[in-house]
Amino acid sequence: MTGASFEYILRSPTLVEKVCQQLAAMLRVDPGHEAKLPAERELAVKLGVSRNVLREATKRLELQGLLEIRQGQGTRVVDRLHKPISASLELLVPKEKERMRQLFQVRYMIEPHNAQRAAQHATRSQMKRIEAAHDCLLAASNAEALVVADMEFHRAIADASGNQIARLLLESLAELREASHAKGYRGRTSDRTEDEHLVILTAIRDRQSEAARRAMEKHLLRASEDLGFSAQDISE
């Protein structure tokens, strides 16, 4: 039976995996689920597994950004899918500056497309959100608020682009940048940001996809200097 076709025998997945799948399914199917999971001991009994197994499963889901576990407080359901991405990138490029450089490069690859797609597909409510973010930027009084409003602007555009993956990558970048910031490695937010955002915003509103793409490219190239990179670092 040399020529016979052998079906792969799929090994019964470990208990932990089954529990993970079941929990993940519960979380996904019912996002309106109570934000808090039962206590470990209780949930373990309900699922018919030992507390050990249940713990390994929840730990795993925590790492995937689906749960948040805190001692004495319980286990909450969250939605932080970008967390594993950030963790991977930190492992992949340990050097902080180099990581930021590569991330900004990726941003330069992705965001102009986001702007282009947003110009083509943004709904009225998505458009409103982009505008609101821009208003926030104009109203921002301190450096903190500036960064938040800046990020929200880009986030809103990513959402409007309709590509969830691009959006997730952006979110991960934001997190890593914030982590760098917390450790004292900070850039600035140039005054020109407002004007450049306005150009992008206008292009998107007017459905000028090419203009939106180019405006975003320009903005990112200039903004890269705020973080201490040169345009060559990013675009070449």
Place this chain on the structure above:
Amino acid sequence: MTGASFEYILRSPTLVEKVCQQLAAMLRVDPGHEAKLPAERELAVKLGVSRNVLREATKRLELQGLLEIRQGQGTRVVDRLHKPISASLELLVPKEKERMRQLFQVRYMIEPHNAQRAAQHATRSQMKRIEAAHDCLLAASNAEALVVADMEFHRAIADASGNQIARLLLESLAELREASHAKGYRGRTSDRTEDEHLVILTAIRDRQSEAARRAMEKHLLRASEDLGFSAQDISE
């Protein structure tokens, strides 16, 4: 003291986290480390923690793609950093076809830049690898080998681009595509792939970065049809 700056109090990290960090550090610092970790019981004693904690830590590192644990066999050190990315994307976009569409969109955003950068920076050995991949494609006799050679070509270019993050994303895409393939959802590999790859290869070799970028764009737009998408699906 309204205006005072409150420093975040960093909570003492849990034991599991400490073990994770230590293990991760050991793996990173010493990649030539023995590919196999000591047995759980033994390692737990060495680290001075309970086997429970050690297990949760290794499970975590397994999910991050740094370890591979198999019953009766032991724990091996591996390098599959793209795995958590794939897992996240599967959670983010559960529908397979839609996920592939968005992934191909991202690919369309990233790979032309990769080609451009590769044309600018590829070393001689990187260039050789790209050429070797192309030769493989020409020599491929069955559909299986075609896909592998195709992927290797793109991978080689990503490596030559010098952006590890872009490379990681590509790797993740490949994995998800293969998973789809295994489940019966398969595309084809058009004959035109060879010619298009040759154009890209030539442009990179001749350091024509703009030409390389455009050739890659063209190639991806056409190849998207092999997977059942239209050019509009990808570029708009």
Place this chain on the structure above:
DNA sequence: TTTTCGTAACTGGTCCTACCATTCGACCAC
């Protein structure tokens, strides 16, 4: 001698119980 095959000794997987550490809320003294 060579091959086959069963067993023993690993390995990780699961379960159980007990106890520690943190959090939160109810209650009490001031």
Place this chain on the structure above:
DNA sequence: GTGGTCGAATGGTAGGACCAGTTACGAAAA
């Protein structure tokens, strides 16, 4: 009210016992 104290609930850690695959080695068969 304000602040402190204590207890209940929660997750964190420990250690032991046993189950379930994997491997290696030696005995039995060819």
